[in-house]
Amino acid sequence: MIKIEADLHVHSMFSGHAYSTIDELAEEANNKGLKMIALTDHGPALPGGTHFNYFNNLKVLPEKIKGVRILRGIEANILNDGSLDLAERYFRDLNFVACGIHMNTGYTNTSVREHTRATINAIKNPLVDMVTHPINLSNMIDLEEIVQAAKEYDVILEINASSHKKIERSRGDKKLSRKLIKLALKNDNLLALNSDAHYRNLVGDLSNLEPVVGDGLITNDNIINSSMDRVLEFLEKKNKVNLSN
Numbered sequence: 001m002i003k004i005e006a007d008l009h010v011h012s013m014f015s016g017h018a019y020s021t022i023d024e025l026a027e028e029a030n031n032k033g034l035k036m037i038a039l040t041d042h043g044p045a046l047p048g049g050t051h052f053n054y055f056n057n058l059k060v061l062p063e064k065i066k067g068v069r070i071l072r073g074i075e076a077n078i079l080n081d082g083s084l085d086l087a088e089r090y091f092r093d094l095n096f097v098a099c100g101i102h103m104n105t106g107y108t109n110t111s112v113r114e115h116t117r118a119t120i121n122a123i124k125n126p127l128v129d130m131v132t133h134p135i136n137l138s139n140m141i142d143l144e145e146i147v148q149a150a151k152e153y154d155v156i157l158e159i160n161a162s163s164h165k166k167i168e169r170s171r172g173d174k175k176l177s178r179k180l181i182k183l184a185l186k187n188d189n190l191l192a193l194n195s196d197a198h199y200r201n202l203v204g205d206l207s208n209l210e211p212v213v214g215d216g217l218i219t220n221d222n223i224i225n226s227s228m229d230r231v232l233e234f235l236e237k238k239n240k241v242n243l244s245n
């Protein structure tokens with residue numbers, strides 16, 4: 001199975017519907033041998049969660065907590081026109097910007113065409129580093145178009161472990177995730193496998209992806225977050241981190 005050094009998608013209790021503190025997430029990551037987590041709490045459009053000042057003040061966090069490098073991130077909500085739910089000035093001190101489509105955020109698009117257009121507009125935003133759960137049965141997008149745009153604008157596409165958990169109404173789909181991976185491999189896209197943990201025990205847990213990629217469809221070399229150094233190089237190129245510090 002794939003082994004990651006960096007989980008680029010975890011939620012703390014500041015998301016409003018996740019249940020661990022930042023210290024607990026970092027401790028769990030350290031226990032599991034991860035070197036890095038991206039703290040990607042939901043943007044403010046999702047009810048009960050963050051507000052702009054949470055992101056504005058993330059700079060008070062140390063670079064490492066419990067021995068684990070912390071990326072000051074966000075999972076911003078993609079809005080109908082592809083814009084994000086936080087004013088641009090609040091992204092200044094963040095070093096990892098993920099974004100995805102979520103319900104109950106004012107998002108009302110309904111067609112594949114509209115979901116695809118909104119996602120591509122988000123990909124074109126130079127602030128954006130990764131699209132979360134591009135496979136979502138509630139908001140289907142055109143995968144061929146998405147891999148092209150993500151390649152052109154140097155944006156990571158995520159394969160999301162939480163989406164594949166074995167519950168009713170799961171938003172994941174094994175066939176579609178495999179299709180996306182195959183297209184991305186052919187097109188030389190950046191891919192990441194992430195937990196999308198909403199509780200500490202799920203940090204770094206990719207076991208739900210075993211049925212999707214366990215047959216060797218991808219190797220560690222195919223995903224950017226199998227290496228913390230690769231993630232840091234990617235972010236340095238985008239001026240999100242400074243490795244000479």
Ligand SMILES: [Zn+2]
Nearest residue numbers: 075100132133
């Ligand atoms: Zn999400």
Ligand SMILES: [Zn+2]
Nearest residue numbers: 009011075196
């Ligand atoms: Zn998430």
